[in-house]
Amino acid sequence: MITDPVEGPFDLLHRVTLAVGLSSIGAVPIRLAENDLWRLRGQGGVVVRIARAGQSAAAAREVAVTRWLAVQGLPAVRPLDREQPVQVDGRAATFWEELPPHQNGTPSDLAPLLRQLHELPLPVEVPLGRMAPFVRVGERIDAASSLKETDRRFLLTRLDELQRAWAELPAAHPPCVIHGDAWEGNCAVTSDGQRFLLDFERVSLGLREWDLTSTAVKVDSFGTLTAEEYDRFCAAYGYDVRAWAGYPIMQAVRELRLVTFAFQTAGQDPSALREAEYRLACVRGLRGPRPWRWEAVG
Structure with a gap:
């Protein structure tokens, strides 16, 4: 049935x-x-x-x-x-x-909203909590039944390396209110050009570089954003996170999160397993240099 x-x-x-x-x-x-x-x-x-x-x-x-x-x-x-x-x-x-009828925005639609968010005063009455870049990553690795044990050990080692690297990130912008899931799907644009920010589940006090890295990896890691589109994003925001010395660490954390998310999805939808294994092979250095092409899952 x-x-x-x-x-x-x-x-x-x-x-x-x-x-x-x-x-x-x-x-x-x-x-x-x-x-x-x-x-x-x-x-x-x-x-x-x-x-x-x-x-x-x-x-x-x-x-x-x-x-x-x-x-x-x-x-x-x-x-x-x-x-x-x-x-x-x-x-x-x-x-x-x-919202009124709308469609997803572009990165350059998202950028000024992020800039406005990042420049807000810190709220006194709203307990934001601190950003948690590694939340659920270890749990996803442990729960991934389709992972070979050698791959599981690799991911756990990689997680430990990145947690230690994160603790030693170089100086960045002062902490601010960040969105936490800053991608163009969380930016709505109406037919008359109004822009709205959506989905505040992961808002926290953290580094704006985390929000900005979400767009930067689309050009550097995945090739789903052109250099010209990324340049327009940076111009609209007023800063290129790739100029910051800590960017490669945040980039690697973003990649690890997306690998583990794919394995989590594969646990519920076996058709996602092929993409999960491809992502893992990429971060293991078995699919050549960045940018790779990762397909959406979930």
């Missing part, structure tokens, strides 16, 4: 909306992944975000952060003015104003 992959998430959405007096009838999935995102119909433009289990504190913090950003005037998604998150079956649900 073939199971509808949307049936389980929709059942959870139904219980969430029932708990707050909304309706799930006609709801449309925007994205069903680590977090489920739904658009409700006929209710004034409401988007429901259901976090993965164990993320209640993070969901509450995301609401607090976006309310603070609204006061600061940064263009971003806005939470509904209601008590949230709501807990259903161990999952935290939050409710958001739907």
